[in-house]
Amino acid sequence: MDNLDSIDRSLLRLLQEDGRRTTLDLAERVGLSPTGTSQRVKRLFKDRFITAVRAVLDPQKIGRGTLVFIEVRLDHTAPHVFDRFAKAVAKATEVLECHMVVGGFDYLVKARIPDMAAYQSFLQEVILPLPGVRETHTYASIGNVKPDALLPV
Template sequence: MARLDALDVKILNALQKQGRMSNADLADAVALSASACHRRVQRLEADGIIRDYVALLDPRKVDRRTTVFVEITLSGQSDEILDAFEQSVKRIPDVLECHLMAGTADYLLKVMARDTDDFARIHRRHLARLPGVAQMHSSFALRTVRRTTALPL
Protein backbone atom coordinates (compact mmCIF):
# COMPACT_ATOMS: atom_id res chain seq x y z
CA MET A 1 0.00 0.00 0.00
CA ALA A 2 1.28 3.44 -0.90
CA ARG A 3 2.21 5.84 1.84
CA LEU A 4 0.15 9.00 1.87
CA ASP A 5 1.16 12.07 3.82
CA ALA A 6 -1.21 14.79 4.99
CA LEU A 7 -0.82 16.80 1.76
CA ASP A 8 -1.58 13.73 -0.37
CA VAL A 9 -4.75 13.16 1.67
CA LYS A 10 -5.80 16.83 1.23
CA ILE A 11 -5.24 16.57 -2.53
CA LEU A 12 -7.18 13.32 -2.79
CA ASN A 13 -10.06 14.62 -0.69
CA ALA A 14 -10.30 17.77 -2.80
CA LEU A 15 -10.22 15.83 -6.08
CA GLN A 16 -12.82 13.35 -4.84
CA LYS A 17 -15.19 16.27 -4.25
CA GLN A 18 -14.39 18.16 -7.46
CA GLY A 19 -12.25 16.27 -9.95
CA ARG A 20 -12.36 19.02 -12.57
CA MET A 21 -10.76 21.73 -10.46
CA SER A 22 -7.75 23.34 -12.06
CA ASN A 23 -4.28 22.64 -10.72
CA ALA A 24 -4.07 26.28 -9.59
CA ASP A 25 -7.31 25.95 -7.61
CA LEU A 26 -6.19 22.62 -6.17
CA ALA A 27 -2.84 24.08 -5.15
CA ASP A 28 -4.62 26.97 -3.41
CA ALA A 29 -7.00 24.57 -1.65
CA VAL A 30 -4.14 22.51 -0.20
CA ALA A 31 -1.71 25.42 0.34
CA LEU A 32 0.98 24.26 -2.10
CA SER A 33 2.69 25.85 -5.06
CA ALA A 34 1.14 24.92 -8.40
CA SER A 35 4.27 23.04 -9.53
CA ALA A 36 4.57 21.02 -6.31
CA CYS A 37 0.87 20.20 -6.43
CA HIS A 38 1.14 19.09 -10.07
CA ARG A 39 4.08 16.80 -9.24
CA ARG A 40 2.14 15.21 -6.37
CA VAL A 41 -0.93 14.62 -8.54
CA GLN A 42 1.26 13.07 -11.25
CA ARG A 43 2.82 10.76 -8.64
CA LEU A 44 -0.60 9.77 -7.27
CA GLU A 45 -1.70 8.98 -10.84
CA ALA A 46 1.50 7.05 -11.64
CA ASP A 47 1.16 5.03 -8.43
CA GLY A 48 -2.40 4.12 -9.43
CA ILE A 49 -3.94 5.80 -6.38
CA ILE A 50 -5.82 8.14 -8.71
CA ARG A 51 -7.18 5.60 -11.15
CA ASP A 52 -9.31 7.79 -13.40
CA TYR A 53 -11.39 10.93 -13.69
CA VAL A 54 -15.10 10.56 -14.48
CA ALA A 55 -18.33 12.52 -14.74
CA LEU A 56 -20.90 11.46 -12.14
CA LEU A 57 -24.38 11.58 -13.61
CA ASP A 58 -27.64 12.22 -11.81
CA PRO A 59 -29.55 8.94 -12.31
CA ARG A 60 -32.93 10.70 -12.26
CA LYS A 61 -31.94 13.10 -15.03
CA VAL A 62 -30.82 10.24 -17.30
CA ASP A 63 -33.95 8.19 -16.59
CA ARG A 64 -32.37 5.59 -14.31
CA ARG A 65 -34.60 6.08 -11.29
CA THR A 66 -34.78 2.51 -10.03
CA THR A 67 -31.95 0.88 -8.08
CA VAL A 68 -32.24 -2.87 -7.61
CA PHE A 69 -29.92 -5.04 -5.52
CA VAL A 70 -29.86 -8.62 -6.74
CA GLU A 71 -28.55 -11.43 -4.55
CA ILE A 72 -27.41 -14.44 -6.54
CA THR A 73 -26.63 -17.92 -5.30
CA LEU A 74 -24.81 -20.17 -7.72
CA SER A 75 -25.27 -23.89 -8.22
CA GLY A 76 -21.66 -24.55 -7.27
CA GLN A 77 -18.36 -22.96 -6.31
CA SER A 78 -15.98 -24.39 -8.89
CA ASP A 79 -13.64 -22.02 -10.69
CA GLU A 80 -15.42 -22.82 -13.97
CA ILE A 81 -18.84 -21.81 -12.58
CA LEU A 82 -17.50 -18.65 -10.92
CA ASP A 83 -15.52 -17.61 -14.01
CA ALA A 84 -18.44 -18.23 -16.38
CA PHE A 85 -20.77 -16.19 -14.18
CA GLU A 86 -18.31 -13.31 -13.78
CA GLN A 87 -17.52 -13.10 -17.49
CA SER A 88 -21.23 -13.06 -18.36
CA VAL A 89 -22.24 -10.46 -15.77
CA LYS A 90 -19.49 -8.10 -16.98
CA ARG A 91 -21.31 -7.87 -20.32
CA ILE A 92 -24.58 -6.55 -18.83
CA PRO A 93 -24.52 -2.74 -19.16
CA ASP A 94 -27.26 -2.22 -16.55
CA VAL A 95 -25.15 -3.86 -13.82
CA LEU A 96 -23.13 -1.10 -12.17
CA GLU A 97 -21.49 -3.29 -9.54
CA CYS A 98 -20.98 -7.00 -8.95
CA HIS A 99 -19.44 -8.24 -5.71
CA LEU A 100 -18.38 -11.76 -4.73
CA MET A 101 -19.80 -12.11 -1.23
CA ALA A 102 -19.23 -14.03 1.99
CA GLY A 103 -22.56 -14.87 3.56
CA THR A 104 -25.90 -16.15 2.31
CA ALA A 105 -25.49 -15.08 -1.34
CA ASP A 106 -22.55 -15.72 -3.62
CA TYR A 107 -22.85 -12.40 -5.49
CA LEU A 108 -24.52 -9.06 -4.95
CA LEU A 109 -25.33 -6.96 -8.00
CA LYS A 110 -26.34 -3.31 -8.17
CA VAL A 111 -28.59 -2.74 -11.16
CA MET A 112 -29.91 0.62 -12.40
CA ALA A 113 -33.16 0.54 -14.37
CA ARG A 114 -35.64 3.11 -15.67
CA ASP A 115 -38.53 1.52 -13.76
CA THR A 116 -39.93 -1.88 -12.78
CA ASP A 117 -40.84 -2.70 -16.38
CA ASP A 118 -37.29 -1.97 -17.45
CA PHE A 119 -35.96 -4.17 -14.64
CA ALA A 120 -38.26 -6.96 -15.86
CA ARG A 121 -36.62 -6.59 -19.30
CA ILE A 122 -33.13 -6.69 -17.77
CA HIS A 123 -34.10 -9.74 -15.75
CA ARG A 124 -35.59 -11.57 -18.74
CA ARG A 125 -32.87 -10.73 -21.26
CA HIS A 126 -29.81 -10.86 -19.04
CA LEU A 127 -30.08 -11.95 -15.41
CA ALA A 128 -32.20 -15.05 -16.02
CA ARG A 129 -29.65 -16.21 -18.60
CA LEU A 130 -26.57 -15.95 -16.37
CA PRO A 131 -24.78 -19.30 -16.14
CA GLY A 132 -24.72 -21.31 -12.94
CA VAL A 133 -27.49 -19.43 -11.12
CA ALA A 134 -29.47 -21.51 -8.61
CA GLN A 135 -31.35 -18.68 -6.85
CA MET A 136 -31.91 -14.98 -7.38
CA HIS A 137 -33.54 -12.47 -5.01
CA SER A 138 -34.15 -8.85 -6.01
CA SER A 139 -34.67 -5.95 -3.63
CA PHE A 140 -35.82 -2.55 -4.88
CA ALA A 141 -34.44 0.55 -3.19
CA LEU A 142 -37.27 2.86 -2.16
CA ARG A 143 -35.05 5.89 -1.62
CA THR A 144 -31.34 6.60 -1.65
CA VAL A 145 -30.38 8.13 1.67
CA ARG A 146 -26.65 8.55 0.98
CA ARG A 147 -24.60 8.13 -2.16
CA THR A 148 -20.95 9.00 -2.53
CA THR A 149 -17.97 7.86 -4.50
CA ALA A 150 -15.48 9.47 -2.10
CA LEU A 151 -13.40 7.04 -0.07
CA PRO A 152 -12.68 8.09 3.53
CA LEU A 153 -8.96 8.81 3.91
Protein backbone atom coordinates (compact mmCIF):
# COMPACT_ATOMS: atom_id res chain seq x y z
CA MET A 1 0.00 0.00 0.00
CA ASP A 2 3.04 2.25 0.04
CA ASN A 3 2.38 3.28 -3.56
CA LEU A 4 -1.12 4.62 -2.76
CA ASP A 5 -1.53 8.30 -2.02
CA SER A 6 -4.44 9.90 -0.18
CA ILE A 7 -6.47 10.32 -3.39
CA ASP A 8 -6.06 6.65 -4.30
CA ARG A 9 -7.15 5.69 -0.78
CA SER A 10 -10.19 7.97 -1.04
CA LEU A 11 -11.13 6.43 -4.38
CA LEU A 12 -10.86 2.94 -2.91
CA ARG A 13 -13.07 3.91 0.06
CA LEU A 14 -15.66 5.57 -2.17
CA LEU A 15 -15.80 2.64 -4.58
CA GLN A 16 -16.11 0.13 -1.74
CA GLU A 17 -19.13 2.07 -0.46
CA ASP A 18 -20.73 2.19 -3.91
CA GLY A 19 -19.10 0.64 -6.96
CA ARG A 20 -21.61 2.36 -9.25
CA ARG A 21 -20.36 5.87 -8.56
CA THR A 22 -19.73 7.77 -11.76
CA THR A 23 -16.33 9.15 -12.67
CA LEU A 24 -17.79 12.65 -12.37
CA ASP A 25 -19.03 11.98 -8.83
CA LEU A 26 -15.68 10.46 -7.84
CA ALA A 27 -13.79 13.38 -9.38
CA GLU A 28 -15.86 15.93 -7.44
CA ARG A 29 -15.34 14.05 -4.18
CA VAL A 30 -11.56 13.71 -4.52
CA GLY A 31 -10.88 17.07 -6.18
CA LEU A 32 -9.50 15.85 -9.50
CA SER A 33 -10.58 16.21 -13.11
CA PRO A 34 -12.77 13.43 -14.50
CA THR A 35 -9.91 12.41 -16.82
CA GLY A 36 -7.40 12.22 -13.96
CA THR A 37 -9.89 10.30 -11.84
CA SER A 38 -10.62 7.86 -14.64
CA GLN A 39 -6.91 7.22 -15.15
CA ARG A 40 -6.42 6.55 -11.44
CA VAL A 41 -9.36 4.15 -11.28
CA LYS A 42 -8.06 2.30 -14.34
CA ARG A 43 -4.65 2.02 -12.66
CA LEU A 44 -6.24 0.70 -9.46
CA PHE A 45 -7.90 -2.03 -11.54
CA LYS A 46 -4.74 -2.74 -13.53
CA ASP A 47 -2.65 -3.01 -10.35
CA ARG A 48 -5.34 -5.31 -8.83
CA PHE A 49 -6.20 -3.06 -5.88
CA ILE A 50 -9.75 -3.42 -7.22
CA THR A 51 -10.45 -6.96 -8.35
CA ALA A 52 -14.17 -6.83 -9.19
CA VAL A 53 -17.32 -4.74 -9.20
CA ARG A 54 -20.55 -6.63 -8.67
CA ALA A 55 -24.06 -6.38 -7.31
CA VAL A 56 -24.73 -7.56 -3.75
CA LEU A 57 -27.96 -9.57 -3.74
CA ASP A 58 -30.44 -10.00 -0.92
CA PRO A 59 -30.12 -13.71 -0.02
CA GLN A 60 -33.69 -13.87 1.34
CA LYS A 61 -35.18 -12.65 -1.94
CA ILE A 62 -33.34 -15.25 -4.01
CA GLY A 63 -34.15 -18.19 -1.76
CA ARG A 64 -30.81 -18.47 0.05
CA GLY A 65 -31.74 -16.96 3.41
CA THR A 66 -29.84 -19.34 5.67
CA LEU A 67 -26.13 -18.93 6.21
CA VAL A 68 -24.11 -21.83 7.60
CA PHE A 69 -20.46 -22.26 8.50
CA ILE A 70 -19.11 -25.79 8.35
CA GLU A 71 -15.87 -27.00 9.87
CA VAL A 72 -14.48 -29.83 7.76
CA ARG A 73 -11.84 -32.27 8.90
CA LEU A 74 -10.26 -34.48 6.23
CA ASP A 75 -9.24 -38.08 6.73
CA HIS A 76 -5.65 -37.43 5.59
CA THR A 77 -3.53 -34.30 5.45
CA ALA A 78 -1.74 -34.99 2.20
CA PRO A 79 -1.40 -32.62 -0.77
CA HIS A 80 -3.41 -34.84 -3.12
CA VAL A 81 -6.32 -34.99 -0.62
CA PHE A 82 -6.30 -31.20 -0.21
CA ASP A 83 -6.21 -30.74 -3.99
CA ARG A 84 -9.13 -33.12 -4.62
CA PHE A 85 -11.20 -31.48 -1.88
CA ALA A 86 -10.47 -27.95 -3.15
CA LYS A 87 -11.40 -28.81 -6.74
CA ALA A 88 -14.64 -30.50 -5.69
CA VAL A 89 -15.78 -27.80 -3.23
CA ALA A 90 -15.19 -25.10 -5.85
CA LYS A 91 -17.97 -26.71 -7.95
CA ALA A 92 -20.60 -26.57 -5.18
CA THR A 93 -22.83 -23.60 -6.01
CA GLU A 94 -24.12 -23.26 -2.43
CA VAL A 95 -20.59 -22.67 -1.16
CA LEU A 96 -19.72 -18.97 -1.03
CA GLU A 97 -16.27 -19.31 0.49
CA CYS A 98 -13.97 -22.11 1.57
CA HIS A 99 -10.85 -21.41 3.60
CA MET A 100 -8.03 -23.79 4.45
CA VAL A 101 -7.31 -23.07 8.10
CA VAL A 102 -4.85 -23.93 10.85
CA GLY A 103 -6.30 -25.40 14.02
CA GLY A 104 -8.59 -28.24 14.99
CA PHE A 105 -9.98 -28.76 11.48
CA ASP A 106 -8.81 -28.35 7.88
CA TYR A 107 -11.39 -26.16 6.10
CA LEU A 108 -14.04 -23.62 7.01
CA VAL A 109 -16.89 -23.58 4.49
CA LYS A 110 -19.35 -20.69 4.25
CA ALA A 111 -22.55 -21.64 2.41
CA ARG A 112 -26.00 -20.21 1.70
CA ILE A 113 -28.96 -22.56 1.62
CA PRO A 114 -32.72 -21.98 1.40
CA ASP A 115 -33.49 -22.91 5.01
CA MET A 116 -32.61 -25.40 7.73
CA ALA A 117 -35.02 -27.92 6.23
CA ALA A 118 -32.73 -28.00 3.17
CA TYR A 119 -29.60 -28.28 5.30
CA GLN A 120 -29.72 -32.06 5.76
CA SER A 121 -29.80 -32.75 2.03
CA PHE A 122 -27.07 -30.14 1.44
CA LEU A 123 -24.88 -31.86 4.02
CA GLN A 124 -25.61 -35.38 2.72
CA GLU A 125 -25.51 -34.59 -1.00
CA VAL A 126 -22.86 -31.88 -1.22
CA ILE A 127 -20.53 -31.70 1.79
CA LEU A 128 -20.14 -35.28 3.00
CA PRO A 129 -19.44 -36.71 -0.50
CA LEU A 130 -16.56 -34.24 -1.01
CA PRO A 131 -13.24 -36.11 -1.34
CA GLY A 132 -11.56 -36.95 1.96
CA VAL A 133 -14.23 -35.62 4.35
CA ARG A 134 -13.99 -37.41 7.69
CA GLU A 135 -15.93 -35.13 10.04
CA THR A 136 -17.97 -31.93 9.99
CA HIS A 137 -19.37 -29.47 12.52
CA THR A 138 -21.96 -26.92 11.42
CA TYR A 139 -22.90 -23.54 12.82
CA ALA A 140 -26.01 -21.79 11.53
CA SER A 141 -25.94 -18.01 11.63
CA ILE A 142 -28.89 -16.44 13.45
CA GLY A 143 -27.81 -12.85 12.87
CA ASN A 144 -25.15 -10.85 11.05
CA VAL A 145 -23.56 -8.40 13.48
CA LYS A 146 -21.23 -6.77 10.93
CA PRO A 147 -22.37 -7.40 7.37
CA ASP A 148 -20.28 -6.51 4.33
CA ALA A 149 -17.53 -4.74 6.23
CA LEU A 150 -15.38 -2.44 4.13
CA LEU A 151 -11.62 -2.93 4.14
CA PRO A 152 -9.78 -0.09 5.86
CA VAL A 153 -7.59 1.88 3.43
